[in-house]
Amino acid sequence: MTIRAVVRGVGHYLPKRVVENAEFEETLDTSDEWIRSRSGIERRHFAAEGETTSQLATIAARHALQNAGLDISDIDAIVVATSTPDLTFPSVATMVQNELNMEQGFAYDVQAVCAGFVYALTNANALIVSGQAKRVIVIGAETFSRIMDWTDRSTCVLFGDGAGALVLEAQECAGTSDDRGILACDLNSDGRYRQMLYVDGGVSTTGTSGKLRMQGNPLFRQAVEKLTSTAHKALEKAGVAETDVDWIVPHQANIRIIQGTARKMGLPMDKVIVTVQDHGNTSAASIPLALSVGHENGQIKQGDLLVTEAIGGGLAWGAVALRW
Known part of the structure:
Protein backbone atom coordinates (compact mmCIF):
# COMPACT_ATOMS: atom_id res chain seq x y z
CA MET A 1 0.00 0.00 0.00
CA THR A 2 1.03 3.60 -0.69
CA ILE A 3 0.34 6.64 1.49
CA ARG A 4 -1.15 9.55 -0.44
CA ALA A 5 -2.02 13.09 0.65
CA VAL A 6 -5.73 13.22 -0.16
CA VAL A 7 -7.88 16.36 -0.20
CA ARG A 8 -10.33 16.08 2.69
CA GLY A 9 -11.71 19.64 2.65
CA VAL A 10 -11.48 22.99 0.87
CA GLY A 11 -12.48 26.56 1.66
CA HIS A 12 -11.77 30.18 0.85
CA TYR A 13 -12.30 33.76 1.94
CA LEU A 14 -12.45 37.03 -0.01
CA PRO A 15 -12.49 40.48 1.60
CA LYS A 16 -15.82 42.29 1.40
CA ARG A 17 -14.60 45.25 -0.65
CA VAL A 18 -15.00 44.60 -4.38
CA VAL A 19 -13.09 46.94 -6.70
CA GLU A 20 -14.39 47.11 -10.26
CA ASN A 21 -12.08 48.15 -13.09
CA ALA A 22 -13.96 51.41 -13.52
CA GLU A 23 -12.75 52.57 -10.10
CA PHE A 24 -9.20 52.89 -11.47
CA GLU A 25 -10.38 55.29 -14.19
CA GLU A 26 -10.69 57.97 -11.50
CA THR A 27 -6.96 58.03 -10.71
CA LEU A 28 -5.15 56.39 -13.65
CA ASP A 29 -4.93 56.74 -17.41
CA THR A 30 -6.70 53.42 -17.93
CA SER A 31 -10.13 51.98 -18.65
CA ASP A 32 -12.25 48.93 -17.99
CA GLU A 33 -11.79 47.87 -21.63
CA TRP A 34 -7.99 48.29 -21.45
CA ILE A 35 -7.72 46.13 -18.31
CA ARG A 36 -10.12 43.44 -19.56
CA SER A 37 -8.50 43.13 -22.97
CA ARG A 38 -4.98 42.74 -21.56
CA SER A 39 -5.66 40.59 -18.50
CA GLY A 40 -9.23 39.28 -18.46
CA ILE A 41 -9.70 40.90 -15.05
CA GLU A 42 -13.02 42.63 -14.34
CA ARG A 43 -12.85 43.09 -10.57
CA ARG A 44 -10.84 42.14 -7.50
CA HIS A 45 -11.18 42.20 -3.71
CA PHE A 46 -9.13 44.46 -1.43
CA ALA A 47 -8.63 43.89 2.29
CA ALA A 48 -10.11 46.51 4.59
CA GLU A 49 -7.90 48.79 6.65
CA GLY A 50 -6.51 46.68 9.49
CA GLU A 51 -7.49 43.40 7.81
CA THR A 52 -4.38 41.22 7.66
CA THR A 53 -3.14 38.23 5.71
CA SER A 54 -3.36 36.01 8.79
CA GLN A 55 -7.00 36.99 9.30
CA LEU A 56 -7.87 36.05 5.70
CA ALA A 57 -5.94 32.79 6.08
CA THR A 58 -7.68 31.90 9.34
CA ILE A 59 -11.16 32.30 7.88
CA ALA A 60 -10.26 30.21 4.83
CA ALA A 61 -8.83 27.51 7.12
CA ARG A 62 -12.03 27.45 9.20
CA HIS A 63 -14.11 26.98 6.05
CA ALA A 64 -11.84 24.15 4.89
CA LEU A 65 -12.07 22.43 8.28
CA GLN A 66 -15.86 22.73 8.20
CA ASN A 67 -15.95 21.28 4.70
CA ALA A 68 -13.73 18.41 5.85
CA GLY A 69 -15.88 17.71 8.89
CA LEU A 70 -12.83 17.98 11.14
CA ASP A 71 -11.85 19.88 14.26
CA ILE A 72 -8.59 21.76 14.75
CA SER A 73 -7.54 19.05 17.23
CA ASP A 74 -7.38 16.66 14.25
CA ILE A 75 -4.67 18.73 12.52
CA ASP A 76 -0.93 18.10 12.86
CA ALA A 77 0.50 21.00 10.85
CA ILE A 78 -0.29 24.25 9.05
CA VAL A 79 1.67 25.41 5.99
CA VAL A 80 0.95 28.91 4.69
CA ALA A 81 2.13 30.21 1.33
CA THR A 82 2.41 34.01 1.33
CA SER A 83 4.62 36.88 0.21
CA THR A 84 2.68 39.48 2.20
CA PRO A 85 2.97 38.42 5.85
CA ASP A 86 1.55 40.48 8.69
CA LEU A 87 5.05 40.97 10.13
CA THR A 88 8.61 40.12 9.15
CA PHE A 89 8.27 37.44 11.82
CA PRO A 90 6.73 35.41 13.34
CA SER A 91 5.17 33.45 10.51
CA VAL A 92 1.60 33.88 9.36
CA ALA A 93 1.16 30.15 9.95
CA THR A 94 1.83 30.45 13.68
CA MET A 95 -0.64 33.35 13.87
CA VAL A 96 -3.26 31.16 12.19
CA GLN A 97 -2.36 28.34 14.58
CA ASN A 98 -3.04 30.66 17.51
CA GLU A 99 -6.31 32.01 16.08
CA LEU A 100 -7.56 28.46 15.52
CA ASN A 101 -6.63 27.52 19.12
CA MET A 102 -4.36 24.78 17.84
CA GLU A 103 -2.07 23.84 20.72
CA GLN A 104 -0.43 20.81 19.12
CA GLY A 105 1.71 20.27 16.03
CA PHE A 106 3.69 22.87 14.11
CA ALA A 107 3.23 25.67 11.59
CA TYR A 108 5.44 27.51 9.10
CA ASP A 109 5.36 29.73 6.01
CA VAL A 110 6.57 29.08 2.47
CA GLN A 111 7.57 31.99 0.21
CA ALA A 112 7.66 31.42 -3.55
CA VAL A 113 5.42 34.33 -4.56
CA CYS A 114 2.75 33.26 -7.10
CA ALA A 115 4.14 29.71 -7.15
CA GLY A 116 3.87 29.59 -3.36
CA PHE A 117 0.83 27.33 -3.13
CA VAL A 118 2.38 24.71 -5.43
CA TYR A 119 5.50 24.78 -3.24
CA ALA A 120 3.37 24.56 -0.08
CA LEU A 121 1.39 21.61 -1.46
CA THR A 122 4.64 19.85 -2.28
CA ASN A 123 5.90 20.50 1.26
CA ALA A 124 2.69 19.22 2.82
CA ASN A 125 2.74 16.15 0.59
CA ALA A 126 6.27 15.36 1.78
CA LEU A 127 5.21 15.72 5.42
CA ILE A 128 2.38 13.27 4.92
CA VAL A 129 4.24 10.72 2.78
CA SER A 130 7.17 10.71 5.23
CA GLY A 131 4.86 10.14 8.21
CA GLN A 132 5.72 13.48 9.84
CA ALA A 133 2.04 14.50 9.79
CA LYS A 134 -1.29 12.82 9.16
CA ARG A 135 -3.40 15.90 8.44
CA VAL A 136 -2.14 19.26 7.19
CA ILE A 137 -3.94 22.51 6.43
CA VAL A 138 -2.32 24.14 3.39
CA ILE A 139 -3.19 27.80 2.89
CA GLY A 140 -2.43 30.41 0.26
CA ALA A 141 -3.14 33.93 1.54
CA GLU A 142 -2.17 37.38 0.29
CA THR A 143 -2.82 41.09 0.76
CA PHE A 144 -1.03 42.31 -2.37
CA SER A 145 -2.93 45.60 -2.21
CA ARG A 146 -0.42 46.55 0.51
CA ILE A 147 2.56 46.50 -1.90
CA MET A 148 1.05 48.20 -4.96
CA ASP A 149 2.39 51.37 -6.57
CA TRP A 150 -0.93 53.08 -7.26
CA THR A 151 0.66 55.27 -9.95
CA ASP A 152 1.77 52.27 -12.04
CA ARG A 153 -1.17 51.32 -14.24
CA SER A 154 0.66 48.28 -15.61
CA THR A 155 0.69 46.51 -12.22
CA CYS A 156 -1.75 47.96 -9.68
CA VAL A 157 -4.84 46.97 -11.70
CA LEU A 158 -3.79 43.31 -11.84
CA PHE A 159 -3.66 42.19 -8.22
CA GLY A 160 -6.14 41.40 -5.47
CA ASP A 161 -6.40 39.98 -1.96
CA GLY A 162 -7.82 36.70 -0.69
CA ALA A 163 -7.13 33.29 0.80
CA GLY A 164 -7.84 29.65 0.05
CA ALA A 165 -7.15 26.47 2.01
CA LEU A 166 -7.05 22.70 1.62
CA VAL A 167 -7.08 20.04 4.31
CA LEU A 168 -4.85 17.14 3.26
CA GLU A 169 -5.11 13.75 4.95
CA ALA A 170 -2.92 10.65 4.81
CA GLN A 171 -4.79 7.74 3.26
CA GLU A 172 -3.65 4.27 2.20
CA CYS A 173 -3.98 3.79 -1.56
CA ALA A 174 -3.09 1.17 -4.14
CA GLY A 175 -0.12 3.11 -5.48
CA THR A 176 -1.48 3.61 -9.00
CA SER A 177 -2.45 6.65 -11.04
CA ASP A 178 -6.08 5.89 -10.19
CA ASP A 179 -5.44 6.76 -6.52
CA ARG A 180 -7.01 9.83 -4.97
CA GLY A 181 -4.60 12.43 -3.63
CA ILE A 182 -1.37 14.04 -4.80
CA LEU A 183 0.15 11.85 -7.51
CA ALA A 184 3.22 13.90 -8.45
CA CYS A 185 4.91 17.27 -7.98
CA ASP A 186 7.39 19.24 -10.08
CA LEU A 187 9.27 22.30 -8.75
CA ASN A 188 11.68 24.65 -10.53
CA SER A 189 13.38 28.00 -10.09
CA ASP A 190 15.93 30.20 -11.88
CA GLY A 191 17.29 33.26 -10.09
CA ARG A 192 18.66 34.73 -13.31
CA TYR A 193 15.17 36.04 -14.04
CA ARG A 194 14.60 37.71 -10.67
CA GLN A 195 14.33 41.23 -12.16
CA MET A 196 11.18 40.27 -14.08
CA LEU A 197 9.05 40.29 -10.93
CA TYR A 198 10.21 41.62 -7.58
CA VAL A 199 9.50 44.04 -4.72
CA ASP A 200 11.95 46.93 -4.40
CA GLY A 201 12.26 46.79 -0.61
CA GLY A 202 13.20 44.48 2.22
CA VAL A 203 14.60 44.10 5.71
CA SER A 204 18.29 43.95 4.77
CA THR A 205 18.14 46.49 1.91
CA THR A 206 15.78 49.43 2.32
CA GLY A 207 14.21 48.57 5.65
CA THR A 208 10.80 49.06 4.04
CA SER A 209 8.25 46.70 2.53
CA GLY A 210 8.73 48.24 -0.93
CA LYS A 211 6.48 48.14 -4.00
CA LEU A 212 5.91 45.48 -6.64
CA ARG A 213 7.80 45.86 -9.95
CA MET A 214 7.16 43.73 -13.02
CA GLN A 215 8.43 43.37 -16.58
CA GLY A 216 5.17 42.20 -18.09
CA ASN A 217 6.07 41.21 -21.66
CA PRO A 218 9.24 39.21 -20.86
CA LEU A 219 7.43 37.51 -17.98
CA PHE A 220 4.53 36.56 -20.26
CA ARG A 221 6.91 34.85 -22.69
CA GLN A 222 8.56 32.88 -19.88
CA ALA A 223 5.24 31.95 -18.27
CA VAL A 224 3.53 30.02 -21.06
CA GLU A 225 6.61 27.95 -21.88
CA LYS A 226 7.50 27.13 -18.29
CA LEU A 227 3.93 26.43 -17.14
CA THR A 228 3.32 24.04 -20.02
CA SER A 229 6.61 22.24 -19.36
CA THR A 230 6.10 21.82 -15.61
CA ALA A 231 2.51 20.63 -16.04
CA HIS A 232 3.69 18.04 -18.54
CA LYS A 233 6.44 16.86 -16.18
CA ALA A 234 4.05 16.49 -13.24
CA LEU A 235 1.61 14.49 -15.34
CA GLU A 236 4.41 12.33 -16.73
CA LYS A 237 5.65 11.61 -13.20
CA ALA A 238 2.10 10.67 -12.22
CA GLY A 239 1.85 8.25 -15.13
CA VAL A 240 -1.06 10.04 -16.81
CA ALA A 241 -1.47 11.96 -20.07
CA GLU A 242 -2.79 15.45 -20.83
CA THR A 243 -5.86 13.80 -22.36
CA ASP A 244 -6.64 12.20 -18.97
CA VAL A 245 -6.92 15.61 -17.27
CA ASP A 246 -10.40 16.67 -16.16
CA TRP A 247 -9.39 20.14 -14.98
CA ILE A 248 -6.43 22.49 -15.28
CA VAL A 249 -6.48 24.73 -12.21
CA PRO A 250 -3.87 27.36 -13.07
CA HIS A 251 -2.45 30.33 -11.25
CA GLN A 252 -4.89 33.11 -12.09
CA ALA A 253 -2.54 35.83 -13.33
CA ASN A 254 -3.71 36.69 -16.82
CA ILE A 255 -6.33 35.13 -19.09
CA ARG A 256 -3.94 35.18 -22.05
CA ILE A 257 -1.36 33.15 -20.12
CA ILE A 258 -4.10 30.72 -19.05
CA GLN A 259 -5.36 30.37 -22.63
CA GLY A 260 -1.84 30.00 -24.04
CA THR A 261 -0.93 27.26 -21.57
CA ALA A 262 -4.13 25.31 -22.22
CA ARG A 263 -3.58 25.60 -25.96
CA LYS A 264 0.00 24.29 -25.72
CA MET A 265 -1.25 21.39 -23.58
CA GLY A 266 -3.85 20.59 -26.22
CA LEU A 267 -6.78 21.05 -23.83
CA PRO A 268 -9.92 23.16 -24.40
CA MET A 269 -10.79 26.10 -22.16
CA ASP A 270 -13.88 24.29 -20.93
CA LYS A 271 -11.46 22.09 -18.97
CA VAL A 272 -9.89 25.09 -17.21
CA ILE A 273 -11.09 26.59 -13.93
CA VAL A 274 -11.01 30.36 -14.48
CA THR A 275 -11.58 32.89 -11.69
CA VAL A 276 -9.19 35.66 -12.77
CA GLN A 277 -12.12 37.83 -13.92
CA ASP A 278 -13.48 38.05 -10.37
CA HIS A 279 -10.34 37.86 -8.21
CA GLY A 280 -7.47 39.31 -10.24
CA ASN A 281 -4.03 37.94 -9.46
CA THR A 282 -4.05 36.90 -5.79
CA SER A 283 -0.56 35.37 -6.00
CA ALA A 284 -0.22 32.32 -3.70
CA ALA A 285 -3.96 32.45 -2.94
CA SER A 286 -5.10 32.10 -6.54
CA ILE A 287 -4.93 28.30 -6.95
CA PRO A 288 -6.66 27.38 -3.65
CA LEU A 289 -9.26 30.08 -4.35
CA ALA A 290 -9.90 28.55 -7.78
CA LEU A 291 -10.04 25.04 -6.30
CA SER A 292 -12.56 26.12 -3.69
CA VAL A 293 -14.73 28.05 -6.15
CA GLY A 294 -14.57 25.19 -8.66
CA HIS A 295 -15.64 22.71 -5.99
CA GLU A 296 -18.35 25.04 -4.67
CA ASN A 297 -19.74 25.49 -8.21
CA GLY A 298 -19.93 21.73 -8.74
CA GLN A 299 -17.25 21.66 -11.43
CA ILE A 300 -14.60 19.69 -9.49
CA LYS A 301 -15.90 16.33 -8.32
CA GLN A 302 -14.37 13.40 -6.42
CA GLY A 318 5.94 24.26 -10.59
CA ALA A 319 2.96 21.96 -10.91
CA VAL A 320 1.07 19.34 -8.94
CA ALA A 321 -0.98 16.47 -10.39
CA LEU A 322 -3.68 15.22 -8.06
CA ARG A 323 -6.88 13.25 -8.11
CA TRP A 324 -9.67 14.93 -6.15
Whole structure:
Protein backbone atom coordinates (compact mmCIF):
# COMPACT_ATOMS: atom_id res chain seq x y z
CA MET A 1 0.00 0.00 0.00
CA THR A 2 1.03 3.60 -0.69
CA ILE A 3 0.34 6.64 1.49
CA ARG A 4 -1.15 9.55 -0.44
CA ALA A 5 -2.02 13.09 0.65
CA VAL A 6 -5.73 13.22 -0.16
CA VAL A 7 -7.88 16.36 -0.20
CA ARG A 8 -10.33 16.08 2.69
CA GLY A 9 -11.71 19.64 2.65
CA VAL A 10 -11.48 22.99 0.87
CA GLY A 11 -12.48 26.56 1.66
CA HIS A 12 -11.77 30.18 0.85
CA TYR A 13 -12.30 33.76 1.94
CA LEU A 14 -12.45 37.03 -0.01
CA PRO A 15 -12.49 40.48 1.60
CA LYS A 16 -15.82 42.29 1.40
CA ARG A 17 -14.60 45.25 -0.65
CA VAL A 18 -15.00 44.60 -4.38
CA VAL A 19 -13.09 46.94 -6.70
CA GLU A 20 -14.39 47.11 -10.26
CA ASN A 21 -12.08 48.15 -13.09
CA ALA A 22 -13.96 51.41 -13.52
CA GLU A 23 -12.75 52.57 -10.10
CA PHE A 24 -9.20 52.89 -11.47
CA GLU A 25 -10.38 55.29 -14.19
CA GLU A 26 -10.69 57.97 -11.50
CA THR A 27 -6.96 58.03 -10.71
CA LEU A 28 -5.15 56.39 -13.65
CA ASP A 29 -4.93 56.74 -17.41
CA THR A 30 -6.70 53.42 -17.93
CA SER A 31 -10.13 51.98 -18.65
CA ASP A 32 -12.25 48.93 -17.99
CA GLU A 33 -11.79 47.87 -21.63
CA TRP A 34 -7.99 48.29 -21.45
CA ILE A 35 -7.72 46.13 -18.31
CA ARG A 36 -10.12 43.44 -19.56
CA SER A 37 -8.50 43.13 -22.97
CA ARG A 38 -4.98 42.74 -21.56
CA SER A 39 -5.66 40.59 -18.50
CA GLY A 40 -9.23 39.28 -18.46
CA ILE A 41 -9.70 40.90 -15.05
CA GLU A 42 -13.02 42.63 -14.34
CA ARG A 43 -12.85 43.09 -10.57
CA ARG A 44 -10.84 42.14 -7.50
CA HIS A 45 -11.18 42.20 -3.71
CA PHE A 46 -9.13 44.46 -1.43
CA ALA A 47 -8.63 43.89 2.29
CA ALA A 48 -10.11 46.51 4.59
CA GLU A 49 -7.90 48.79 6.65
CA GLY A 50 -6.51 46.68 9.49
CA GLU A 51 -7.49 43.40 7.81
CA THR A 52 -4.38 41.22 7.66
CA THR A 53 -3.14 38.23 5.71
CA SER A 54 -3.36 36.01 8.79
CA GLN A 55 -7.00 36.99 9.30
CA LEU A 56 -7.87 36.05 5.70
CA ALA A 57 -5.94 32.79 6.08
CA THR A 58 -7.68 31.90 9.34
CA ILE A 59 -11.16 32.30 7.88
CA ALA A 60 -10.26 30.21 4.83
CA ALA A 61 -8.83 27.51 7.12
CA ARG A 62 -12.03 27.45 9.20
CA HIS A 63 -14.11 26.98 6.05
CA ALA A 64 -11.84 24.15 4.89
CA LEU A 65 -12.07 22.43 8.28
CA GLN A 66 -15.86 22.73 8.20
CA ASN A 67 -15.95 21.28 4.70
CA ALA A 68 -13.73 18.41 5.85
CA GLY A 69 -15.88 17.71 8.89
CA LEU A 70 -12.83 17.98 11.14
CA ASP A 71 -11.85 19.88 14.26
CA ILE A 72 -8.59 21.76 14.75
CA SER A 73 -7.54 19.05 17.23
CA ASP A 74 -7.38 16.66 14.25
CA ILE A 75 -4.67 18.73 12.52
CA ASP A 76 -0.93 18.10 12.86
CA ALA A 77 0.50 21.00 10.85
CA ILE A 78 -0.29 24.25 9.05
CA VAL A 79 1.67 25.41 5.99
CA VAL A 80 0.95 28.91 4.69
CA ALA A 81 2.13 30.21 1.33
CA THR A 82 2.41 34.01 1.33
CA SER A 83 4.62 36.88 0.21
CA THR A 84 2.68 39.48 2.20
CA PRO A 85 2.97 38.42 5.85
CA ASP A 86 1.55 40.48 8.69
CA LEU A 87 5.05 40.97 10.13
CA THR A 88 8.61 40.12 9.15
CA PHE A 89 8.27 37.44 11.82
CA PRO A 90 6.73 35.41 13.34
CA SER A 91 5.17 33.45 10.51
CA VAL A 92 1.60 33.88 9.36
CA ALA A 93 1.16 30.15 9.95
CA THR A 94 1.83 30.45 13.68
CA MET A 95 -0.64 33.35 13.87
CA VAL A 96 -3.26 31.16 12.19
CA GLN A 97 -2.36 28.34 14.58
CA ASN A 98 -3.04 30.66 17.51
CA GLU A 99 -6.31 32.01 16.08
CA LEU A 100 -7.56 28.46 15.52
CA ASN A 101 -6.63 27.52 19.12
CA MET A 102 -4.36 24.78 17.84
CA GLU A 103 -2.07 23.84 20.72
CA GLN A 104 -0.43 20.81 19.12
CA GLY A 105 1.71 20.27 16.03
CA PHE A 106 3.69 22.87 14.11
CA ALA A 107 3.23 25.67 11.59
CA TYR A 108 5.44 27.51 9.10
CA ASP A 109 5.36 29.73 6.01
CA VAL A 110 6.57 29.08 2.47
CA GLN A 111 7.57 31.99 0.21
CA ALA A 112 7.66 31.42 -3.55
CA VAL A 113 5.42 34.33 -4.56
CA CYS A 114 2.75 33.26 -7.10
CA ALA A 115 4.14 29.71 -7.15
CA GLY A 116 3.87 29.59 -3.36
CA PHE A 117 0.83 27.33 -3.13
CA VAL A 118 2.38 24.71 -5.43
CA TYR A 119 5.50 24.78 -3.24
CA ALA A 120 3.37 24.56 -0.08
CA LEU A 121 1.39 21.61 -1.46
CA THR A 122 4.64 19.85 -2.28
CA ASN A 123 5.90 20.50 1.26
CA ALA A 124 2.69 19.22 2.82
CA ASN A 125 2.74 16.15 0.59
CA ALA A 126 6.27 15.36 1.78
CA LEU A 127 5.21 15.72 5.42
CA ILE A 128 2.38 13.27 4.92
CA VAL A 129 4.24 10.72 2.78
CA SER A 130 7.17 10.71 5.23
CA GLY A 131 4.86 10.14 8.21
CA GLN A 132 5.72 13.48 9.84
CA ALA A 133 2.04 14.50 9.79
CA LYS A 134 -1.29 12.82 9.16
CA ARG A 135 -3.40 15.90 8.44
CA VAL A 136 -2.14 19.26 7.19
CA ILE A 137 -3.94 22.51 6.43
CA VAL A 138 -2.32 24.14 3.39
CA ILE A 139 -3.19 27.80 2.89
CA GLY A 140 -2.43 30.41 0.26
CA ALA A 141 -3.14 33.93 1.54
CA GLU A 142 -2.17 37.38 0.29
CA THR A 143 -2.82 41.09 0.76
CA PHE A 144 -1.03 42.31 -2.37
CA SER A 145 -2.93 45.60 -2.21
CA ARG A 146 -0.42 46.55 0.51
CA ILE A 147 2.56 46.50 -1.90
CA MET A 148 1.05 48.20 -4.96
CA ASP A 149 2.39 51.37 -6.57
CA TRP A 150 -0.93 53.08 -7.26
CA THR A 151 0.66 55.27 -9.95
CA ASP A 152 1.77 52.27 -12.04
CA ARG A 153 -1.17 51.32 -14.24
CA SER A 154 0.66 48.28 -15.61
CA THR A 155 0.69 46.51 -12.22
CA CYS A 156 -1.75 47.96 -9.68
CA VAL A 157 -4.84 46.97 -11.70
CA LEU A 158 -3.79 43.31 -11.84
CA PHE A 159 -3.66 42.19 -8.22
CA GLY A 160 -6.14 41.40 -5.47
CA ASP A 161 -6.40 39.98 -1.96
CA GLY A 162 -7.82 36.70 -0.69
CA ALA A 163 -7.13 33.29 0.80
CA GLY A 164 -7.84 29.65 0.05
CA ALA A 165 -7.15 26.47 2.01
CA LEU A 166 -7.05 22.70 1.62
CA VAL A 167 -7.08 20.04 4.31
CA LEU A 168 -4.85 17.14 3.26
CA GLU A 169 -5.11 13.75 4.95
CA ALA A 170 -2.92 10.65 4.81
CA GLN A 171 -4.79 7.74 3.26
CA GLU A 172 -3.65 4.27 2.20
CA CYS A 173 -3.98 3.79 -1.56
CA ALA A 174 -3.09 1.17 -4.14
CA GLY A 175 -0.12 3.11 -5.48
CA THR A 176 -1.48 3.61 -9.00
CA SER A 177 -2.45 6.65 -11.04
CA ASP A 178 -6.08 5.89 -10.19
CA ASP A 179 -5.44 6.76 -6.52
CA ARG A 180 -7.01 9.83 -4.97
CA GLY A 181 -4.60 12.43 -3.63
CA ILE A 182 -1.37 14.04 -4.80
CA LEU A 183 0.15 11.85 -7.51
CA ALA A 184 3.22 13.90 -8.45
CA CYS A 185 4.91 17.27 -7.98
CA ASP A 186 7.39 19.24 -10.08
CA LEU A 187 9.27 22.30 -8.75
CA ASN A 188 11.68 24.65 -10.53
CA SER A 189 13.38 28.00 -10.09
CA ASP A 190 15.93 30.20 -11.88
CA GLY A 191 17.29 33.26 -10.09
CA ARG A 192 18.66 34.73 -13.31
CA TYR A 193 15.17 36.04 -14.04
CA ARG A 194 14.60 37.71 -10.67
CA GLN A 195 14.33 41.23 -12.16
CA MET A 196 11.18 40.27 -14.08
CA LEU A 197 9.05 40.29 -10.93
CA TYR A 198 10.21 41.62 -7.58
CA VAL A 199 9.50 44.04 -4.72
CA ASP A 200 11.95 46.93 -4.40
CA GLY A 201 12.26 46.79 -0.61
CA GLY A 202 13.20 44.48 2.22
CA VAL A 203 14.60 44.10 5.71
CA SER A 204 18.29 43.95 4.77
CA THR A 205 18.14 46.49 1.91
CA THR A 206 15.78 49.43 2.32
CA GLY A 207 14.21 48.57 5.65
CA THR A 208 10.80 49.06 4.04
CA SER A 209 8.25 46.70 2.53
CA GLY A 210 8.73 48.24 -0.93
CA LYS A 211 6.48 48.14 -4.00
CA LEU A 212 5.91 45.48 -6.64
CA ARG A 213 7.80 45.86 -9.95
CA MET A 214 7.16 43.73 -13.02
CA GLN A 215 8.43 43.37 -16.58
CA GLY A 216 5.17 42.20 -18.09
CA ASN A 217 6.07 41.21 -21.66
CA PRO A 218 9.24 39.21 -20.86
CA LEU A 219 7.43 37.51 -17.98
CA PHE A 220 4.53 36.56 -20.26
CA ARG A 221 6.91 34.85 -22.69
CA GLN A 222 8.56 32.88 -19.88
CA ALA A 223 5.24 31.95 -18.27
CA VAL A 224 3.53 30.02 -21.06
CA GLU A 225 6.61 27.95 -21.88
CA LYS A 226 7.50 27.13 -18.29
CA LEU A 227 3.93 26.43 -17.14
CA THR A 228 3.32 24.04 -20.02
CA SER A 229 6.61 22.24 -19.36
CA THR A 230 6.10 21.82 -15.61
CA ALA A 231 2.51 20.63 -16.04
CA HIS A 232 3.69 18.04 -18.54
CA LYS A 233 6.44 16.86 -16.18
CA ALA A 234 4.05 16.49 -13.24
CA LEU A 235 1.61 14.49 -15.34
CA GLU A 236 4.41 12.33 -16.73
CA LYS A 237 5.65 11.61 -13.20
CA ALA A 238 2.10 10.67 -12.22
CA GLY A 239 1.85 8.25 -15.13
CA VAL A 240 -1.06 10.04 -16.81
CA ALA A 241 -1.47 11.96 -20.07
CA GLU A 242 -2.79 15.45 -20.83
CA THR A 243 -5.86 13.80 -22.36
CA ASP A 244 -6.64 12.20 -18.97
CA VAL A 245 -6.92 15.61 -17.27
CA ASP A 246 -10.40 16.67 -16.16
CA TRP A 247 -9.39 20.14 -14.98
CA ILE A 248 -6.43 22.49 -15.28
CA VAL A 249 -6.48 24.73 -12.21
CA PRO A 250 -3.87 27.36 -13.07
CA HIS A 251 -2.45 30.33 -11.25
CA GLN A 252 -4.89 33.11 -12.09
CA ALA A 253 -2.54 35.83 -13.33
CA ASN A 254 -3.71 36.69 -16.82
CA ILE A 255 -6.33 35.13 -19.09
CA ARG A 256 -3.94 35.18 -22.05
CA ILE A 257 -1.36 33.15 -20.12
CA ILE A 258 -4.10 30.72 -19.05
CA GLN A 259 -5.36 30.37 -22.63
CA GLY A 260 -1.84 30.00 -24.04
CA THR A 261 -0.93 27.26 -21.57
CA ALA A 262 -4.13 25.31 -22.22
CA ARG A 263 -3.58 25.60 -25.96
CA LYS A 264 0.00 24.29 -25.72
CA MET A 265 -1.25 21.39 -23.58
CA GLY A 266 -3.85 20.59 -26.22
CA LEU A 267 -6.78 21.05 -23.83
CA PRO A 268 -9.92 23.16 -24.40
CA MET A 269 -10.79 26.10 -22.16
CA ASP A 270 -13.88 24.29 -20.93
CA LYS A 271 -11.46 22.09 -18.97
CA VAL A 272 -9.89 25.09 -17.21
CA ILE A 273 -11.09 26.59 -13.93
CA VAL A 274 -11.01 30.36 -14.48
CA THR A 275 -11.58 32.89 -11.69
CA VAL A 276 -9.19 35.66 -12.77
CA GLN A 277 -12.12 37.83 -13.92
CA ASP A 278 -13.48 38.05 -10.37
CA HIS A 279 -10.34 37.86 -8.21
CA GLY A 280 -7.47 39.31 -10.24
CA ASN A 281 -4.03 37.94 -9.46
CA THR A 282 -4.05 36.90 -5.79
CA SER A 283 -0.56 35.37 -6.00
CA ALA A 284 -0.22 32.32 -3.70
CA ALA A 285 -3.96 32.45 -2.94
CA SER A 286 -5.10 32.10 -6.54
CA ILE A 287 -4.93 28.30 -6.95
CA PRO A 288 -6.66 27.38 -3.65
CA LEU A 289 -9.26 30.08 -4.35
CA ALA A 290 -9.90 28.55 -7.78
CA LEU A 291 -10.04 25.04 -6.30
CA SER A 292 -12.56 26.12 -3.69
CA VAL A 293 -14.73 28.05 -6.15
CA GLY A 294 -14.57 25.19 -8.66
CA HIS A 295 -15.64 22.71 -5.99
CA GLU A 296 -18.35 25.04 -4.67
CA ASN A 297 -19.74 25.49 -8.21
CA GLY A 298 -19.93 21.73 -8.74
CA GLN A 299 -17.25 21.66 -11.43
CA ILE A 300 -14.60 19.69 -9.49
CA LYS A 301 -15.90 16.33 -8.32
CA GLN A 302 -14.37 13.40 -6.42
CA GLY A 303 -12.26 11.28 -8.73
CA ASP A 304 -11.43 14.13 -11.14
CA LEU A 305 -7.81 14.39 -12.29
CA LEU A 306 -6.44 17.90 -11.80
CA VAL A 307 -3.18 19.61 -12.65
CA THR A 308 -2.30 22.90 -10.97
CA GLU A 309 0.54 25.05 -12.25
CA ALA A 310 1.97 28.43 -11.29
CA ILE A 311 4.90 30.77 -11.89
CA GLY A 312 6.04 33.68 -9.77
CA GLY A 313 8.94 35.87 -8.74
CA GLY A 314 12.29 34.18 -8.46
CA LEU A 315 11.52 33.02 -11.03
CA ALA A 316 9.91 30.03 -9.33
CA TRP A 317 7.43 27.70 -10.98
CA GLY A 318 5.94 24.26 -10.59
CA ALA A 319 2.96 21.96 -10.91
CA VAL A 320 1.07 19.34 -8.94
CA ALA A 321 -0.98 16.47 -10.39
CA LEU A 322 -3.68 15.22 -8.06
CA ARG A 323 -6.88 13.25 -8.11
CA TRP A 324 -9.67 14.93 -6.15
